[in-house]
Amino acid sequence: MTEYKVTFLPNNKVVEVKAGSTLLQAAEKAGIIINSLCGGDGLCGECRLQVVHGKAMADKDAIAFFSKDEIEDGHVLACRTKVESNLTVKVPVKSRAEQEKIMMEGTTITYSEPEKVALYRESNESAVSFDPLVKKVYLELPEPTLEDNASDIDRITRELSKVSDYQTFEISLACLQNLTEKLRAHKWKVTVIFARHNGVGRILEIEGGNTSDKHYGLAVDVGTTTVVAQLVNLKTGEVLGVKGSHNLQAHYGEDVISRMVFACVRGSLEPLHKAIITNINHLAQTLAQENHITTGDIDSIVAAGNTTMSHFLLNLTPCSIRLEPYVPTTAVYPQIFAHEVSIEINPQGILEVAPSIASYVGGDIVAGVLACGISDQPEIRCLIDIGTNGEIVIGNNEWLVCCSASAGPAFEGGGARNGMRATKGAIEKVEIKDGKVTYETIGKTKPRGICGSGLIDAIYELVRNGIIEQHGKFNVLHGNPRLITEDSEIRYIIAYPEEAETGKAISISESEIANLIKSKGAIFAAIKSLVDYVGLTFDQLNAIYVAGGFGSSLNIPKAIAIGLIPDIDVKRVQFIGNSSLTGARMALTSVKAFEKSLSIARKMTNLELSNYAPFMHEFVAALFLPHTDSKLFPSVRYSH
């Protein structure tokens, strides 16, 4: 079969593909990640490329995504364009910018200091003592005598029960099979690695001599967008480093649903499973190298993710999660050897995955509850985790109720021309005063786009300045010079072309604002529904913790003012960053915290909103800034 060369600019990466392959497939082969919200269905228009040399067969349906000029300049959708000759293709900044980093830095993201602070946020962590899930203990055993000729393993567990909380231990046959020789070769001095498993001590490995100094663990937040790992010294509890990488599953679809469609309809489970394993192995490798250890010294991993991600991680099909009645294979994941899913740490090291509650309320939320500690105290508190799904938990030490609402990718930078994730170059703060726009970007660089916290600020500022009405439409009477019309839609320019890294204006359109209002409306409606369901009012929430990938900060008063978060005293609202990662680290470093995660999962009741009639009413009522019922937001007053 004929093969053609495709050269990707600006990196001059060349691949050969069969005639008829799509440019998306060619890019994948080249290791270039192209944005694709819909997973290659030609629906989202995210995978734009520019053919600069050669003839490409663009699908005529795809033309709708481009202006006439763009079509003439060779702009195509990668997923709808077949390779029928040798091609030279340019990957535009918007389609590649973030992902280029992956290629250049080997998929890792280096966090800025403020971001690290957010990731390290202590939250409730001090509430549990340092007592890792997997321990490594050096033992000097008394030699056996005729008076004391207990079996070799009994000699070990006898000592182990003195220095641990376990009285019962389980051990694999493999671990026993060379024990007798090892004990004698090392003169009864051994180091034992053991984990908590179903309430007993599970001996994972017995090493000759004293190796207790080399004992590390990994806490992993398996996000749909970003996978973040922290390396922890399990001897001291010290966090040695944190790395993030874009979830490589993005190859197969931007959001959870399109990845499930790939796994269950268009493709298969295997590549999605492998993608996430590659992410984790790479993060482990990078963190190990930077800290001058080997991955073999990592004895345990605790991962937290939404239910679908947890299924992908464990190579479990997500296909019944996707369709009504939304049933996962399992909600509580077995403790496994990490090697069972090809994670390359100590071959006897284990992987624990934080338990889920339901198909759309996952272990990330359980970890979040653990992190903010709402299950520890009698006061009623609330956790709001904002991502593609908004997940809400309300409760105390006696009960926990949760729900999940699809919010769309708006707060993660999806569905907007200039939207982007909270990484370097993203506008994260916006202020508009007297017609002048000021903003701050992550990393203090030229802006490349605008992330969730920036969009919240922007909408607030637009309403406050009367540039948009409270229902989200532009107040065209205003005659603002920053308002322009492009592709027959009004857009508000936040950064002019000359300010931006891309050389193109960073702006927001009416339909994008409508999207954001839908997103915040869905989240608020979920909170309101849940509060009503348990018979409370907002005032009765002693605290609200807001979690999510907003970068280092979230302006709480502005988030309240647009109606995303209930209008309670701002002193009672706290942004806690990546609570899933914090919770995973807590479970990794504390048996008690790990046990608590299981009890949180058992205790939590899920309210299925798709099945709960009042939710749709609440959603419609929330499609206003801040809300159609102004009594719900007594502190919010727009003065025009």
Next chain:
Amino acid sequence: MTEYKVTFLPNNKVVEVKAGSTLLQAAEKAGIIINSLCGGDGLCGECRLQVVHGKAMADKDAIAFFSKDEIEDGHVLACRTKVESNLTVKVPVKSRAEQEKIMMEGTTITYSEPEKVALYRESNESAVSFDPLVKKVYLELPEPTLEDNASDIDRITRELSKVSDYQTFEISLACLQNLTEKLRAHKWKVTVIFARHNGVGRILEIEGGNTSDKHYGLAVDVGTTTVVAQLVNLKTGEVLGVKGSHNLQAHYGEDVISRMVFACVRGSLEPLHKAIITNINHLAQTLAQENHITTGDIDSIVAAGNTTMSHFLLNLTPCSIRLEPYVPTTAVYPQIFAHEVSIEINPQGILEVAPSIASYVGGDIVAGVLACGISDQPEIRCLIDIGTNGEIVIGNNEWLVCCSASAGPAFEGGGARNGMRATKGAIEKVEIKDGKVTYETIGKTKPRGICGSGLIDAIYELVRNGIIEQHGKFNVLHGNPRLITEDSEIRYIIAYPEEAETGKAISISESEIANLIKSKGAIFAAIKSLVDYVGLTFDQLNAIYVAGGFGSSLNIPKAIAIGLIPDIDVKRVQFIGNSSLTGARMALTSVKAFEKSLSIARKMTNLELSNYAPFMHEFVAALFLPHTDSKLFPSVRYSH
């Protein structure tokens, strides 16, 4: 290197071996099992062969084992004879007879009806209800709805907890990985196989549809000499069949010590491990075929054996068991998948090995205690298991004490020219009256030798008739026509050459009687030491259970009269056959019995006789028929 052909008669089995190989190695290559008590060290004189053609280099030390005539007839020891030309070798009946059966019948022994009765002895079995360790349950699950969208595995365990005693279940990742598809493909009808594991339910396999009819288990007694397996229908509890085979480890040594020497000094562990696995696989295969099932329908095995056999079975080194201070790798064995040691049953099927107490008190004794139920009642009872080691347990529902004494192979037919195991052709009953000898053989065939129960009878009859004195020496004054001198030793003829299958007389010599007295002395001394140790007298033993491979019967009064068993009311003494097998079957078919085996092991205290000064004194005192202290045997009176 030069190779020579060795032809083994009478089967005309031909093998080629390198020059310098021993005849024992050649026989091994030919698949012929040659008796070898010492494991090939030239010490026991058991591996006699006759070179009928060709030149063989016999070791000159080996000459001591043969008469002049025998040497001239080409008799050699297989282990001491090197192959330096093409040879034709005859395997004498005595060296091959039993093992030939292995070759002809594919290693299985078919038990006679009385033997089966002995193997099926109910003992204490009715005390526990039928509730197998591994269960197979067919479930018709309700389909999930939005109101009831528990995870797939929760849906299963919810139903499972209704029909089992478990509230908590553990499951492997492999078992979860295709569950979702399976449930839907089989319309929510599945069969679950689950085992008791550390007190929780361990789900081993989930099969589509109803397969609960195919559910079998294997109880195995891993004896040093014989491996016996029973196939049990785990749906009904019915015992479908029993098969035995000679422990193939006999290649490497007849007794436990010589096999340990092979594993730790002369050879390696692997062949000994493989031998026992071959035994079990073959028994499983044969039993499955005869009952028209496949081995894949066997879901569980419970094996009981002495500590060394259990270590060999699990491929654990026995090397520290052998030497002071006699430490096994483990006393409690983990539940493993049978495939971990290459046992070919259901790949998800499990193997449990009965727990040991100490290096020389194994799971066979624990199973024996389970079988006779001495741990169930407040009355103090005693179990005596007679084999190469004599193992004694005394106790009740509150305490259990045990000990083990090396008795030698005398009661299993070792160490005597005409001794043999309790199989077809063995004289098992002897009576001498007015100079006439009457006997019974197993299988009612011509006698081939004499087994343990026959030897006990013979010694008793010899003393009773004044043919031997109470210290075991022949009363030569007597002038008995059955007394002959051979190789300068007096022998008593039990069966004349014309009566015997081999065409040679079956007789017993003074030194063989001395051996038997040593064996019975060791066992009695162990019982006496243990009774004294716990501060009891024989009268306080409410019952004595005698177990061992004596075939279908043991004459209790005669066993008392020679001083093997304490002199208590014979109504309180019961022969219970292979109690290890019975106990293994009980554990296989009853969770309660299995749990009891663990508690028996925990509760039992081992008295190390090698470390207990009074034992040697008791041993010396017991080297008399019945005992030097006649007050210990008030009912025994020899009338001459």
